[in-house]
Every structure is written in structure tokens, then in C-alpha cells.
Amino acid sequence: xxxxxxxxxRAVVRYAHRWAYGRNPAFYDYEEVGGDCTNFASQCVxxxxxxxxxxxxxxxxxxxxxxxxxxxxGVEFFWNFMTRREISQGPVGVECDLADxxxxxxxxxxxxxxxxxxxxxxxxxxxxxxxxSDVLIAAHSYDADNRPLSTYTFQKIRFLHILGTLIx
Numbered sequence: 001x002x003x004x005x006x007x008x009x010r011a012v013v014r015y016a017h018r019w020a021y022g023r024n025p026a027f028y029d030y031e032e033v034g035g036d037c038t039n040f041a042s043q044c045v046x047x048x049x050x051x052x053x054x055x056x057x058x059x060x061x062x063x064x065x066x067x068x069x070x071x072x073x074g075v076e077f078f079w080n081f082m083t084r085r086e087i088s089q090g091p092v093g094v095e096c097d098l099a100d101x102x103x104x105x106x107x108x109x110x111x112x113x114x115x116x117x118x119x120x121x122x123x124x125x126x127x128x129x130x131x132x133s134d135v136l137i138a139a140h141s142y143d144a145d146n147r148p149l150s151t152y153t154f155q156k157i158r159f160l161h162i163l164g165t166l167i168x
Contacts, residue, residue: 009104028065113155
């Protein structure tokens with residue numbers, strides 16, 4: 001297994017813009033069964049990494065609506081997979097500060113203050129990044145593209161910087 005800093009941020013942003021207000025027919029739309037935000041975020045990250053991890057239960061993959069890892073669609077599972085310490089195939093990220101975000105990174109929001117419930121994708125930044133209004137996102141569930149992060153009401157927020165991909 002080797003780490004490759006090959007995350008294609010432009011591909012992530014292109015994909016996010018293309019599908020922010022639509023649904024890619026290659027993927028099931030989970031909007032009516034809990035929300036589609038992390039499914040959309042996973043699709044975007046896959047567009048930039050090109051690598052899935054087919055480890056049952058603990059991986060990050062999508063085959064069809066009924067054959068997917070919990071991390072593909074679940075907000076907390078997604079975070080746990082991306083920030084994992086184990087060496088396993090797939091994209092890898094780290095929690096970061098607001099100023100360290102780049103297009104293609106992700107944000108997670110907690111509306112309740114307890115668990116995190118939403119995963120928007122960063123599509124653009126106004127530099128220097130000084131506030132949430134400088135971060136523009138794309139998302140599903142609350143469909144958006146180029147939406148300032150400051151327009152959300154939430155209790156907690158965390159930022160995920162994708163470093164690259166572990167490949168066999």
C-alpha cells in the first residue's frame with residue numbers, strides 16, 4: 001500500500017457543479033430515505049480519487065442502492081473512514097482549520113449540537129479565508145451550488161481536508 005497525493009480537486013469541483021441540482025443516474029437518490037448529502041459528497045470524492053475500498057462494513061464503496069458501505073452515505077461513518085488511522089485503500093483526510101480548506105474538501109454540520117447530519121463539498125474559496133462567508137459549497141438534501149457556508153444555521157462544524165489516496 002502506498003500513499004499518493006493524487007486527489008484531483010478540479011474533478012471534484014466539476015462533478016459537484018454538474019450534479020448539485022440533479023442526480024447522477026448511476027447512483028441511487030437517498031433523499032427520501034434519510035438524505036442524499038453524504039452520498040453526493042462520496043460521489044464527489046470518488047470523482048477526485050477514483051478509488052473505492054470494498055472492505056465489508058468498514059470500507060467506502062458503492063455498487064448499487066443495496067450494496068454500499070455505511071461510510072458511503074452515513075455522515076459519521078464517512079468521517080470515520082476518511083480520517084481512519086488504519087492503512088487501507090481509498091481517499092484519506094484529516095480534520096483541519098477553516099483557513100486550511102481547499103476546493104474539493106468537505107464540511108460537516110451538526111444542526112442539533114449532538115451528531116453531525118450534513119456533508120457539503122467545498123467548491124470555491126474567497127482568499128484569504130477569514131470567515132464562513134468565504135467558503136462556497138455544493139450539496140444535496142439541501143441542494144445548493146456556490147452557497148456561502150455562512151448561510152447555514154448549525155450548532156457545530158468541522159472541516160475535512162483530503163490529503164490523497166492510499167492505493168495497493
